Amino acid sequence: MLRVRFAPSPTGYLHIGSARTFIFNWLYARHNGGAMILRIDDTDLERNTEESLRSIFEGLQWLGLDWDEQYRQSDRLALHQKSANDILGKGLAYRDFTPLSAATDEVAHTGSAWLFNPGQREISKEESDRRAAAGEPFVVRFRVPRGTGEAVTFHDHVYGPQSKQADDIEDFALLRSTGAPTYHLASCADDADLRVTHIIRGQDHLTNTFKHVLIFKAAGVPTPEFAHLPLLVAPDGSKLSKRRHGPIVSVTTWRDGGFLPQAYINFLCLLGWSPKNDREQMSREELVQAFGFEGINRSNAIVNYTEEDPFDSKAVWLNAEHIRTMPPADLAAALTPIVEAAGFSTAKLPQITPLIQERIRLLRDVLTVADFFFVDELAPYDSAELIPKKGDAAMAARVLRQALETLATAEFTHDGLETALRAAAESLGIKAGQMFEPVRVAVCGRKTAPPLFGTLEVLGRETSLKRIEKALTIVARALLPAAPASADVTRNGY
RNA sequence: GGCGCUAUCGUCUAACGGUUAGGACGGAGCCCUCUCAAGGCUUAAAUACGGGUUCGAUUCCCGUUAGCGCUACCA
Numbered sequence: 001m002l003r004v005r006f007a008p009s010p011t012g013y014l015h016i017g018s019a020r021t022f023i024f025n026w027l028y029a030r031h032n033g034g035a036m037i038l039r040i041d042d043t044d045l046e047r048n049t050e051e052s053l054r055s056i057f058e059g060l061q062w063l064g065l066d067w068d069e070q071y072r073q074s075d076r077l078a079l080h081q082k083s084a085n086d087i088l089g090k091g092l093a094y095r096d097f098t099p100l101s102a103a104t105d106e107v108a109h110t111g112s113a114w115l116f117n118p119g120q121r122e123i124s125k126e127e128s129d130r131r132a133a134a135g136e137p138f139v140v141r142f143r144v145p146r147g148t149g150e151a152v153t154f155h156d157h158v159y160g161p162q163s164k165q166a167d168d169i170e171d172f173a174l175l176r177s178t179g180a181p182t183y184h185l186a187s188c189a190d191d192a193d194l195r196v197t198h199i200i201r202g203q204d205h206l207t208n209t210f211k212h213v214l215i216f217k218a219a220g221v222p223t224p225e226f227a228h229l230p231l232l233v234a235p236d237g238s239k240l241s242k243r244r245h246g247p248i249v250s251v252t253t254w255r256d257g258g259f260l261p262q263a264y265i266n267f268l269c270l271l272g273w274s275p276k277n278d279r280e281q282m283s284r285e286e287l288v289q290a291f292g293f294e295g296i297n298r299s300n301a302i303v304n305y306t307e308e309d310p311f312d313s314k315a316v317w318l319n320a321e322h323i324r325t326m327p328p329a330d331l332a333a334a335l336t337p338i339v340e341a342a343g344f345s346t347a348k349l350p351q352i353t354p355l356i357q358e359r360i361r362l363l364r365d366v367l368t369v370a371d372f373f374f375v376d377e378l379a380p381y382d383s384a385e386l387i388p389k390k391g392d393a394a395m396a397a398r399v400l401r402q403a404l405e406t407l408a409t410a411e412f413t414h415d416g417l418e419t420a421l422r423a424a425a426e427s428l429g430i431k432a433g434q435m436f437e438p439v440r441v442a443v444c445g446r447k448t449a450p451p452l453f454g455t456l457e458v459l460g461r462e463t464s465l466k467r468i469e470k471a472l473t474i475v476a477r478a479l480l481p482a483a484p485a486s487a488d489v490t491r492n493g494y
Numbered sequence: 495g496g497c498g499c500u501a502u503c504g505u506c507u508a509a510c511g512g513u514u515a516g517g518a519c520g521g522a523g524c525c526c527u528c529u530c531a532a533g534g535c536u537u538a539a540a541u542a543c544g545g546g547u548u549c550g551a552u553u554c555c556c557g558u559u560a561g562c563g564c565u566a567c568c569a
């Protein structure tokens with residue numbers, strides 16, 4: 001049975017890179033009918049926060065991907081300690097009694113790589129046991145084989161065969177002086193105990209894997225398969241961090257920015273993985289179907305963003321593609337919480353949605369693209385906006401008066417409105433566009449808006465007429481001769 | 495410093511050792527059109543550098559350069 005795990009440590013919000021690691025693990029599990037394990041790696045008591053834990057679950061919940069089993073490392077300390085003591089008992093690890101301060105000084109002053117503290121490896125079992133029993137503090141270190149010329153090797157499903165001289169690996173810690181396990185030990189002990197068959201994680205763990213292979217061998221358990229993922233980095237190539245790159249590294253920022261989870265997952269998958277057939281927009285099912293280690297890339301991928309454009313343009317495009325191709329009813333449902341949060345009624349959303357579906361790229365765009373459907377009173381706009389191309393204020397006034405008359409009796413359907421308004425334009429002897437433009441501005445408050453007939457239909461006769469009347473008064477004011485008495489008004493008007 | 499990994503358009507990427515180096519986003523232009531979108535068409539834009547191996551290297555090998563990672567009693 002294939003088993004994979006995602007093991008975040010609750011020391012921050014859910015990071016975009018972590019989300020992708022989760023997604024790749026999930027895809028691999030689902031593609032192969034395996035089990036997905038969520039393990040909270042909370043062995044660093046000092047840095048763990050409940051807030052962070054909440055944020056991780058919040059992010060995963062939004063992605064909408066499930067898992068089959070869930071564990072918390074802090075519940076499993078006994079297992080970790082037993083594992084470390086087994087290795088110690090076999091003589092494959094040793095106690096290091098070097099005081100913490102002395103050790104750090106050593107590291108700081110040494111120019112070359114630190115490998116182990118002098119003298120500690122040679123302490124006899126008897127002396128070691130005696131000093132430990134006497135209460136002297138120590139850390140348990142792995143006894144990395146030295147001077148034997150042997151290499152630690154493993155095969156990575158993404159990076160291929162990996163090898164490193166044991167002599168280049170330092171005697172890393174297994175247990176701290178508090179008795180708490182280190183990440184390396186806890187991670188391996190749990191992976192073994194949970195029978196994880198494939199470890200899929202960030203490439204930042206590639207060199208740690210040599211240590212892990214050593215631990216698995218020492219523990220006498222089968223070594224899992226490995227697949228390391230290229231990292232997600234900032235445009236300057238540096239690691240994405242909240243401090244340097246801001247909220248863009250947090251999954252919730254994308255959620256709040258108006259991304260569909262499916263589109264976000266789709267985008268993340270395309271960063272460092274390719275289906276190799278030029279497919280871009282893919283559903284969750286298609287991703288599960290297509291996913292495999294063969295498509296994973298080896299070089300880091302940049303998440304493109306700028307101050308002005310916080311979201312990668314490809315992510316935005318992909319989101320728009322998903323929005324355009326989803327059933328309107330689903331889109332309306334996705335839009336509902338956003339419209340509600342803005343304090344508007346969602347009653348007309350089902351009719352509004354088809355009009356904006358191919359015009360919004362992020363869900364929150366509904367608030368800027370369809371605002372005029374929701375408000376009672378249009379925001380003030382410049383009277384000049386009402387003047388049609390190659391026309392003047394007088395033409396605008398004529399158009400609006402005609403529109404008032406036409407719309408008072410026209411059938412309020414898309415086709416009925418189109419016929420009526422086109423006929424109205426003809427009767428005025430102007431181009432259709434010259435007719436539509438003032439009406440559009442009158443009912444939408446701006447020139448850029450969804451198609452006019454559908455818009456009028458959704459707005460309804462009453463609101464449409466009211467807004468056109470209002471526009472007419474605005475034009476009429478602009479048409480007033482510039483009499484001395486109204487000079488001030490005119491000047492202020494502009 | 496030591497060790498490890500990586501290197502194709504601005505970005506994401508494709509290319510059994512043989513292609514006019516392909517696609518997508520973004521950019522530019524044109525078409526369609528009631529505005530905006532969407533859609534269609536066109537276009538600019540890349541194999542980091544230097545050596546090999548080979549009839550032939552984006553592809554294999556070596557070196558250089560650059561970037562990233564690890565080098566903690568963090569994960």
